[in-house]
Amino acid sequence: xxxxxxxxxxGKVAPRKAIVVRNVSRRTFLGTAAAGFAVAAFPKDALGxxxxxxxxxxxxxxxxxxxxxxxxxxxxxxxxxxxxxxxMGTGVxxxxxMVLADEMGADWDRVKIIQAEGDEPKYGNQDTDxxxxxxxxxxxxxxxxASVRFMLAIAAMQHFGIxxxxxxxxxxxxxxxxxxxxxxxxxxxxxxxxxDATGEAxxxxxxxxxxxxxxxxxxxxxxxxxxxxxxxxxxxxxEPYDQHDITTGKAIYGADVDLPGMKVAVIARxxxxxxxxxxxxxxxxxxxxxxxxxxxxxxxxxxxxxAPLGGVAVIAAxxxxxIRGRDALEIEWGEGPHSNYNTEEFTAEMRETANAPGKVxxxxxxxxxxxxEAAKVFGREYSQAHMAHAPMEPPVAIADVKDGxxxxxxxxxxxxxTRQDIAAALELPIEDVTVHVTLLGGGFGRKSKCxxxxxxxxxxxxxxxxxxxxxxxxxxxxxxxxHTTSVERIEVALDDQDAVTGWRHNSVAPSILSTFAxxxxxxxxxxSGMGHVxxxxxxxxxxxxxxxxxxxxxxxxxxxxxxxxxxxxxxSFVAELADELGxxxxxxxxxxxxxDRELDPPNQGFPDDYWNYGEVYQEYPITTARLKNVTELAxxxxxxxxxxxxxxxxxxxxxxxxxxxxxxAARVDIVDGLITVPEMHIAVDCGFVANPERIRSQMEGxxxxxxxxxxNSAITFQNGAAQQxxxxxxxxxxxxxxPKVVHTHIVEHPFSVHAAGVGEPxxxxxxxxxxxxxxxxxxxxLRDLPIGTTVS
Amino acid sequence: xxxxxxxxxxxxxxxxGDTTLLWALRDLAGLKGTKYGCGVGLCGACTIHVDGVAQxxxxxxxxxxxxxxxxxxxxxxxxxxxxxxVAWRELNVPQCGFCQAGQIMTAASLIEDKPDISDQEILDxxxxxxxxxxxxxRIVAAVRTAATGS
Numbered sequence: 001x002x003x004x005x006x007x008x009x010x011g012k013v014a015p016r017k018a019i020v021v022r023n024v025s026r027r028t029f030l031g032t033a034a035a036g037f038a039v040a041a042f043p044k045d046a047l048g049x050x051x052x053x054x055x056x057x058x059x060x061x062x063x064x065x066x067x068x069x070x071x072x073x074x075x076x077x078x079x080x081x082x083x084x085x086x087x088m089g090t091g092v093x094x095x096x097x098m099v100l101a102d103e104m105g106a107d108w109d110r111v112k113i114i115q116a117e118g119d120e121p122k123y124g125n126q127d128t129d130x131x132x133x134x135x136x137x138x139x140x141x142x143x144x145x146a147s148v149r150f151m152l153a154i155a156a157m158q159h160f161g162i163x164x165x166x167x168x169x170x171x172x173x174x175x176x177x178x179x180x181x182x183x184x185x186x187x188x189x190x191x192x193x194x195x196d197a198t199g200e201a202x203x204x205x206x207x208x209x210x211x212x213x214x215x216x217x218x219x220x221x222x223x224x225x226x227x228x229x230x231x232x233x234x235x236x237x238x239e240p241y242d243q244h245d246i247t248t249g250k251a252i253y254g255a256d257v258d259l260p261g262m263k264v265a266v267i268a269r270x271x272x273x274x275x276x277x278x279x280x281x282x283x284x285x286x287x288x289x290x291x292x293x294x295x296x297x298x299x300x301x302x303x304x305x306x307a308p309l310g311g312v313a314v315i316a317a318x319x320x321x322x323i324r325g326r327d328a329l330e331i332e333w334g335e336g337p338h339s340n341y342n343t344e345e346f347t348a349e350m351r352e353t354a355n356a357p358g359k360v361x362x363x364x365x366x367x368x369x370x371x372x373e374a375a376k377v378f379g380r381e382y383s384q385a386h387m388a389h390a391p392m393e394p395p396v397a398i399a400d401v402k403d404g405x406x407x408x409x410x411x412x413x414x415x416x417x418t419r420q421d422i423a424a425a426l427e428l429p430i431e432d433v434t435v436h437v438t439l440l441g442g443g444f445g446r447k448s449k450c451x452x453x454x455x456x457x458x459x460x461x462x463x464x465x466x467x468x469x470x471x472x473x474x475x476x477x478x479x480x481x482x483h484t485t486s487v488e489r490i491e492v493a494l495d496d497q498d499a500v501t502g503w504r505h506n507s508v509a510p511s512i513l514s515t516f517a518x519x520x521x522x523x524x525x526x527x528s529g530m531g532h533v534x535x536x537x538x539x540x541x542x543x544x545x546x547x548x549x550x551x552x553x554x555x556x557x558x559x560x561x562x563x564x565x566x567x568x569x570x571x572s573f574v575a576e577l578a579d580e581l582g583x584x585x586x587x588x589x590x591x592x593x594x595x596d597r598e599l600d601p602p603n604q605g606f607p608d609d610y611w612n613y614g615e616v617y618q619e620y621p622i623t624t625a626r627l628k629n630v631t632e633l634a635x636x637x638x639x640x641x642x643x644x645x646x647x648x649x650x651x652x653x654x655x656x657x658x659x660x661x662x663x664x665a666a667r668v669d670i671v672d673g674l675i676t677v678p679e680m681h682i683a684v685d686c687g688f689v690a691n692p693e694r695i696r697s698q699m700e701g702x703x704x705x706x707x708x709x710x711x712n713s714a715i716t717f718q719n720g721a722a723q724q725x726x727x728x729x730x731x732x733x734x735x736x737x738x739p740k741v742v743h744t745h746i747v748e749h750p751f752s753v754h755a756a757g758v759g760e761p762x763x764x765x766x767x768x769x770x771x772x773x774x775x776x777x778x779x780x781x782l783r784d785l786p787i788g789t790t791v792s
Numbered sequence: 793x794x795x796x797x798x799x800x801x802x803x804x805x806x807x808x809g810d811t812t813l814l815w816a817l818r819d820l821a822g823l824k825g826t827k828y829g830c831g832v833g834l835c836g837a838c839t840i841h842v843d844g845v846a847q848x849x850x851x852x853x854x855x856x857x858x859x860x861x862x863x864x865x866x867x868x869x870x871x872x873x874x875x876x877x878v879a880w881r882e883l884n885v886p887q888c889g890f891c892q893a894g895q896i897m898t899a900a901s902l903i904e905d906k907p908d909i910s911d912q913e914i915l916d917x918x919x920x921x922x923x924x925x926x927x928x929x930r931i932v933a934a935v936r937t938a939a940t941g942s
Contacts, residue, residue, distance in 0.1 A: 089888030089925045239881065246889030247880045248872040249825020249865030253890055256824040264819070289808055318807070320815035323831070392829050392837060392890040392924045441827070441890025442924050473830040693884060697927070701887055704926025727834040727922065735918035738928045 001512070001526065001557045002127050002417055002448060003059055004614070008524045009303075009517035049142070049224055049751050055614030056136030059127065061120035061416070063136065066216060067144040067151070069122060070100065073212075077191060077205030079106045084116040084123040085133045086413050087242065088391075088443030089701070090759045091694035092133045094241040096141050099690060102232040103145025103225055105152075106204070107191040113241050118415030118435035128413045129448050129557070130613065131658035131757030134690055138755045146222040148211070152204060153183040155211035156193035159202055160186065167213045174215040181221065190231070227751055236693030242439060253441045254396040254411035259466040262398065263292065265459050266322040266470055268329050269311040269479050272720025273553055274301035275336030280312050284328040290321025295462050297455065301337060302554065303516055306421055308455045309479055309554075315463055319470050336720060341552035343716040343723075347383060347485065350508045350549055354381055354489035358506040358545030359522060362533040364605035365541035370493040370502030379491035379504075380576055382569040384785040385714035388480035388722075389558050390730065393441020394473055399456035400466040405432045410453040411440035418450040422457045444705075445557040449481045477730050478722045481556025482715055484509040486549075488569035493541070498581050500592065502541040507532050509565065514551035521548035523562075529611035531566030531655060531764065534601075536622050538594025542605065553717060559705065560763040563657040567764035568771075568785055571653035575772040576781060585772060586635050586652050593654075596625040613659050619754060620659040626685050626747075627654055630663035633683035633745050638665030644777075647671075651772025653765035660686040660761035661747075664703075666739070668773035673790045675774060677707055677739040682762060685747035688755040696744040698758045703739040706766020708732045711789045737789075794854040798823065799867025809855030814838045816854045817864060825865035825893045829922065836921030839894035840864050846901035848920070865893035868900060876900045879938035887925035895921045895931055903939035911936070 056063045064070070070082045081100055087093035093113060101111050116123050125136070154170065157163045162185040163170055174181065187194045192201045204211075232238050245251040270277070282294045292315050299310035314325035371377060397410035399422075406426055412418045412435070419435040426433070440447055456469040471479075486509035493502030511523045523546050533544045558564070571589075578588040598621040601610050612620060631654040635641075638650055647670040654663035667679040682699045689695065712731050716723045724730040767785060775781050778791050794805045798821055805811075805820050814831075817823045817840070826849055829837030833851040840849045841863035868874050876899045879885075886892045895918070902917040903909055909917075914935045923931065 087888075089886075091887075240884060240886065242889060243881055243884065243886055244872065246886045246892050247877045247896060249823075249868075249893045251889055252824075253827070255818070255828065258822065258824075318815055318819035319828075320807075320812045320819070390924060392835065392888065392922065393827070394829075439890075440888060442888045444924075470828075473832075473835075697884065697887055697930075700929050701926035704928060705924070708926075726832055727830050728832070732922055732924060733926075733928075734920075734922060735915050735928050735932065738926070740929070742929055 001129055002414055004526045004611070005512060005516045008513055051139060051219060052619050052754060053616050054136050054139065054619070056125060056132065058614065059125035061125050063140045064124035065140050065143050067147040068212065068216065070144050071148050073204050073208035075205050075208060077110055077203050078112055079110055079204065080112045080114055082116050082123065083113050084126050086128040086415065086437055086440055086443065088128070088413065088440035088447065090698060091240050091691060092128065094238060095691040095694055096133060096137055098232050098238050099138055099141040100145040102230050103142045104148040105188045105190055108232060108238055110191060115437050118419040118437065120416040126414065126416050129445060131660065131759045131761060133757060135659070135756045138690060142224060143219055143222065146224050147217055149188050150183065150217045150222055151211040151214040152193055152207050153186050153188050154181065154214045155207040156186045156202055157184065158210060159207060160195040160200065162186065167210050171213050171215055183223065233690055234692065236691055252438050253393055254409065254438045255468065255470065257398050257409040257438065259398065259400055262466040262468055263315045263317065263463060264319045264322040264468050264470055265313045265315050266326040266472065267297065267311050267313045267455060268326050268331055269309040269475065270299055270333050270336065271478070272336045272339040272341065273309065274299065275339055275720065276334040277312065278332040278334045280332070281330040284330065285314050285325040288321055288325045288328060290317045291325040292316055293463060295459055297458060302551065303514060303518065305516055306449045306451045306454065308451045308458070313459055315459070315467070322470065323472060338552040339720040341717045341720040347487070350487040351381065353547035353549060354487040354506050354508045356547065358508070358547035360543055360545050361528050361607050362542060362544035362605045367502050367504060367541040367543035370541035371504065374493035374502065375496040376494045377491055378494060378577060378580055379489065380573055380783065381487055381489040382572055382783045383487045384485060384565045384568060385716060386485045387483040387558055387709060387713040388477045388715050388730065389444040389446035390476060390732065391442025391444055391446055394476040395446065395452035395471040396469065397453035397456040398466065398468045399453070399460040401426065401457055401460040404428065406457055407434045408453055408457060409436045409438055410450070411438050411447055412450050412453060413440065413443050413448040414450065418453050421450055422454055425454045426457055426461060444559040446480060449556055473727070474725045477715070477724050477726065481515065481554045483558035484512070484555050486565040488565055490569055490573045492577060500539050503535070503537060503539045504543045504545065505532065505535065506545040506547050508547040508549050510549045510551035510555050512555050512557055515554055515556060519551050521550045522546055525607070525609040525611040527562045528607070529613065530562035530657065531570065532562065533606055533610060534622060535570060536599060536624055536627055536656065537592040539592065552720065560657055560760040563655060563764040564709065567653060567655040568767050571655065571765060571768035572771055572783065575651070575775065586631065586640055589652065589654065590628055590631060593624050593628050598623050615659060620756070622656060626661045627656055629747065630654060630661045630683035630685050633747070634663040634665040634681045637681040637743060637745055638667065640665060647777055649773040649776030651769045651774070651776060653768035653772060655764045657761040657764050658757055660684065660756040660758060662761045662765055664765040664769040666766070666769035666773045668770060668777050670777050670791060673792060674737065675711060675789060675791060676737055677770060678741065680739045680742045681745065682742060683745040683747065684758065684762065686756045686758050687749050687753045688751045689746055689748055690755055692746055695746055695758050699744040699762045700742045702762025703742045703766055704733055706763050707739055707770060710767035710770045710785065710787060712786050714786050794858055796854065796857060796862060797860070798862045799864060805854060807854060810853050812850060813852040813854055813857055814849040817849060823864050823866055827890055827893060829891065836898060837891050837894040839897040839921065841897060841901055844901065844904070846898045865897060868897065874900055875938040876903070879934040883930045883934045883937065885927050885930040885934050887927055891921060891923045895923065899935045899938060903935060907940055909939045
């Protein structure tokens with residue numbers, strides 16, 4: 001998100017254009033004076049995939065294809081692969097290196113993974129969100145793996161005397177010739193290379209030193225594995241890399257780094273964003289054993305990006321003293337610019353706005369005429385409360401600032417962004433700031449915002465010692481970058497045959513952009529790209545609108561972002577419309593999606609700045625057949641249409657998010673008024689499947705998070721302050737009531753159907769599937785998230 | 793000054809007796825496997841064993857556990873192969889992993905001498921441990937595997 005927000009805040013929004021990907025054909029080696037080891041033509045056109053354009057190349061610092069940055073091989077054969085994306089539970093620290101290891105021929109048992117520091121000029125983009133890691137990096141991982149395999153093969157040819165020149169001469173020949181070298185006479189197996197003529201094998205370790213002298217080949221020189229040759233990719237049999245450490249308590253998260261002489265800081269922050277610090281009395285705090293110092297951080301007002309909120313910090317020898325000290329502070333806060341933020345009034349205001357015409361973002365056909373001429377207009381509105389991410393690990397960071405340098409350890413999704421922000425906050429050159437990334441105890445978008453790491457850096461500088469800033473759970477829930485609150489109003493025009501002739505959807509929600517730039521009250525292109533302007537229905541007249549809503553707290557992105565309220569509204573609405581028309585809910589959904597086609601944004605009135613998750617549209621189009629397929633698959637697996645006992649219902653919802661298609665069929669049983677979910681079927685189509693085991697775990701997790709946000713998640717504001725504090729009033733579903741059995745059905749594709757991510761797309765359809773099931777079980781239609789845990 | 797027995801080892805911890813056990817373990821005894829998640833006994837991330845029984849360490853003070861045997865995730869087994877840990881890995885339970893030490897400690901105490909534990913007992917027994925990633929389906933299956941061996 002960060003990249004697009006910065007673009008939008010700076011007004012530099014450029015729609016993505018397709019680039020022409022060169023039609024790659026393999027040239028045979030011609031033999032020149034420069035290369036005395038000419039080999040015969042390659043036996044087959046073994047190019048494993050046609051390279052395609054992904055949005056990663058347009059991200060800051062783009063994609064890196066240099067295997068010498070990502071891979072090293074020790075003489076004992078240990079292959080070390082860099083994980084440059086942050087691990088917050090998706091499995092990325094395993095899955096991307098696994099792709100590279102498979103393509104290079106490494107034995108996974110001999111692979112070691114090291115975590116990259118925040119260094120995008122070196123590693124390429126590291127901003128871990130937007131379900132982008134696999135989507136953006138699978139090709140570069142394959143290319144680097146194939147490159148290393150090629151380099152090892154050349155090294156083996158030299159080792160076996162197939163090339164009768166010193167490797168330095170080979171290296172020189174690479175640079176001197178336009179022609180390409182090909183591997184001949186050797187076969188790269190698993191962690192070794194065999195001489196085809198003699199059967200003699202040599203290990204990767206023994207070849208490492210020579211291989212590293214071989215120039216890195218170009219994509220066109222590479223021979224990729226056929227999909228059938230993968231040993232790990234697509235299999236789901238690799239144990240997540242950190243799993244053993246996690247189960248034995250050895251895994252290192254943000255708070256687990258210890259530095260000599262480190263202090264712990266806990267901060268009292270303003271209850272409403274920007275509320276001034278009038279006065280404080282730290283006498284009681286200072287009297288607590290272990291409390292050593294008090295420090296002030298300047299109060300910031302929106303938009304402040306990730307600048308800390310400011311406040312009063314208690315510095316102590318250990319966490320317990322710091323928390324008690326903070327709680328003992330007596331503080332008077334003044335009135336800030338958002339101290340009048342009250343949820344009840346604000347929601348009423350949003351409802352009013354949603355019922356008036358909004359700013360038109362997409363117009364197709366003649367919606368005014370369609371509604372004017374309608375036999376009937378059917379409209380409903382749906383709302384969602386603010387949410388906090390509440391990762392199990394609250395924000396925490398460690399900083400050691402001394403001698404004009406800063407070293408940071410933090411669980412951050414955007415390590416290079418963190419480094420840039422800390423360099424700016426400390427007024428240090430970026431070269432003097434180091435950001436080490438620990439494991440993240442959950443992220444969900446919260447840890448894309450590095451305010452907590454900036455706090456640690458400022459306090460370490462001020463205190464003159466290493467400092468860990470520890471957020472309590474209350475801090476986390478009070479001072480999140482909240483998921484926005486929204487009202488979505490949808491209306492359809494129906495003709496006298498009950499055919500839908502017009503669609504109007506007005507979305508009203510404070511924008512994330514308000515955190516980055518002066519608030520216009522309007523959403524921007526990434527928010528409208530998430531299930532709003534891109535609604536995939538085949539309806540001739542469309543008006544997609546956005547009404548104004550100003551932000552009064554820090555708005556951030558939460559797993560699946562605006563897709564959550566959009567799927568909530570649209571998928572609930574379709575089911576309601578079906579009931580209104582006496583139609584089957586699933587059949588009407590399929591009918592509205594319509595014929596098999598790819599949507600045609602420029603000719604369907606999409607806005608000029610339409611955002612397809614940063615992807616070139618032609619590479620990741622909106623393909624209705626894929627959305628219908630997952631819908632039918634989930635329905636079929638769940639036994640859609642079967643008679644259920646009273647108090648039970650099936651609900652269905654489908655949504656495309658982050659270019660992945662997910663449909664959910666949820667079974668709800670009402671037990672003594674309690675909404676329970678005994679079973680869910682989730683069908684997911686994310687293109688090529690790299691790690692099905694972690695895809696399943698993401699879907700199972702999305703089911704739980706989706707049920708939590710459906711039933712429980714509401715942050716409300718009074719006088720600018722969040723009213724919830726901890727898991728007693730911001731509960732998440734527990735072992736006693738969660739989606740008991742989640743069946744994940746993965747649609748398989750060849751590599752040519754581009755891989756996409758799964759971290760977020762599972763979440764949006766869960767809540768509407770549950771609410772539709774509640775309706776089918778009880779006849780009660782619930783339109784406001786959260787719907788609560790019980791129905792009467 | 794408190795005298796604690798942690799993972800079979802006698803430790804002297806230089807804090808007042810009313811210091812929260814969780815922070816004494818993490819900040820002063822250097823045992824980082826026990827996690828802070830809520831501080832009010834609602835999430836279970838800080839679960840340890842006191843004389844073999846699962847308890848949340850954020851709700852205990854060091855003076856309350858003097859004279860007891862404290863076990864943390866680091867001391868659950870010598871080789872990291874407690875049946876619960878093995879089951880956790882077999883079923884690939886963790887996602888982010890942050891809550892898992894607490895989950896494992898609760899599960900290990902729950903299944904002690906209960907090879908015929910019922911599904912409802914597992915659900916009830918694990919209900920104090922939150923997982924925001926949502927690993928419950930696998931947690932429940934792994935507890936059953938660890939308890940029953942299948």
